Amino acid sequence: MxxxxxxxxxxxxxxxxxxxxxxxxxxxxxxxxxIHWDTKTxxxxxxxxxxxxxxxxxxxxxxxxxxxxxxxxxxxxxFRCRFLRNVFAGDRVECSGVRENRDGxxxxxxxxxxxxxxxxxxxxxxxxxxxxPL
Amino acid sequence: MLHQFPRGYFTLSHHHAWLWADAxxxxxxxxxxxxxxxxxxxxxxxxxxxEVMAHIETTPQHVQFGELDIAFEKPLRIGSRYSVxxxxxxxxxxxxxxxxVFDLVTLRYAIIERGGDLCTELVQRWVVARPQGHPS
Numbered sequence: 001m002x003x004x005x006x007x008x009x010x011x012x013x014x015x016x017x018x019x020x021x022x023x024x025x026x027x028x029x030x031x032x033x034x035i036h037w038d039t040k041t042x043x044x045x046x047x048x049x050x051x052x053x054x055x056x057x058x059x060x061x062x063x064x065x066x067x068x069x070x071x072x073x074x075x076x077x078x079f080r081c082r083f084l085r086n087v088f089a090g091d092r093v094e095c096s097g098v099r100e101n102r103d104g105x106x107x108x109x110x111x112x113x114x115x116x117x118x119x120x121x122x123x124x125x126x127x128x129x130x131x132x133p134l
Numbered sequence: 135m136l137h138q139f140p141r142g143y144f145t146l147s148h149h150h151a152w153l154w155a156d157a158x159x160x161x162x163x164x165x166x167x168x169x170x171x172x173x174x175x176x177x178x179x180x181x182x183x184x185e186v187m188a189h190i191e192t193t194p195q196h197v198q199f200g201e202l203d204i205a206f207e208k209p210l211r212i213g214s215r216y217s218v219x220x221x222x223x224x225x226x227x228x229x230x231x232x233x234x235v236f237d238l239v240t241l242r243y244a245i246i247e248r249g250g251d252l253c254t255e256l257v258q259r260w261v262v263a264r265p266q267g268h269p270s
Contacts, residue, residue: 014159021157028153029176032184033194045195055199060158060169073168073209080203 012065012095019051019089026054053087058120062110065095066124069108074127081122087114137189137222144178145215146170166210171254172202174210175243178218190225190239192262200238200259208253210245216253219244223257227264237262 022036034041035052043049059081067073087093097110108124150173151166160167176183187197210216224240239262245254 018159021159024153024157028150028157029173030182030184031176032182032187033197035195041195055202056169056172057158059172059202060154060160060167063168064158064160064164067164067168073164074206076168076206078203078205079168080201082201083199 010065010069010097012061012068014061014093014095017053017057017087017089017091017093021057022051022054022089025057029054029056047086048088050088050090053089053091055083055120058083058087058093058112059122061093061095062097062112062120062122063124065097065110066108069097069099070126076124077127078125079122081110081120083120085114085117085119087112087119093119135221135223136225139186139220140180142178142180142218142220143215144174144218146174146210146212148212151212166212168204168206168210170210171204171206171245171256174216174245174254175218175220175256178216178245179220179243180218181220186220186222186241190222190237190262192264196263196265198261198263200261202259203257205255207255208247208251210253215248217246217248219246233261233263235264237264 026036036054037051039049039051042051066076091114093112093114095112097108099108106126110122110124111118112120151170154170154173155162155165155167158169187193221242223242226238228238229235239260241258243256244252247253
């Protein structure tokens with residue numbers, strides 16, 4: 001059942017995905033995946049010549065947007081997302097979200113796009129006490 | 135459940151929160167950032183990401199994140215020490231047109247506060263390519 005949507009669509013833009021941030025996050029997470037820092041490996045895998053952004057960084061872009069929309073991180077009860085395409089260093093990522101009421105539950109529908117392609121889609125479910133206007 | 139790793143521990147420090155917020159271009163006022171739950175899960179588990187990959191007999195080049203489901207029960211707090219339980223819940227063999235044979239591996243991280251209350255649960259699905267000859 002489709003819910004009642006509240007405008008406006010809220011957006012957050014990352015103008016240029018930073019490869020240095022990927023190195024930092026790889027070190028913080030002890031992430032052994034070389035495609036986030038080693039362009040030689042990226043090339044060998046046929047992924048081009050730019051490092052691939054970590055999923056948790058892209059997730060954080062959408063979590064930021066969700067917090068901006070509801071005003072308090074504590075109101076986010078659950079966050080589910082699907083990774084649909086790689087994001088590369090240098091990409092411009094446009095995140096957008098709408099809030100809807102689905103059968104009495106407040107939900108944020110969030111997507112991240114690079115150009116016209118959706119790279120990450122997510123749904124955030126809110127705690128019952130959140131009735132703040134956008 | 136297919137495998138339970140030993141329990142691990144992680145103390146979330148101010149510099150972790152600051153550096154994470156900086157890396158994800160977040161508002162510095164948003165600390166600790168909710169995305170830090172991923173850091174606490176990965177670092178706090180009683181095994182490394184590389185060891186998890188070794189356990190399922192793969193290498194980083196063959197692994198992609200597929201899905202992530204985070205249940206926020208309580209907010210993370212800077213300075214708190216958390217225990218983390220990691221389990222492999224499921225591994226499903228699939229075949230796709232572009233990818234060929236692959237496994238969908240479901241992992242569950244439980245971030246637990248001192249005192250035993252669940253703080254955050256993360257369920258993650260890895261897409262693990264299985265080139266010909268790899269084990270099931």
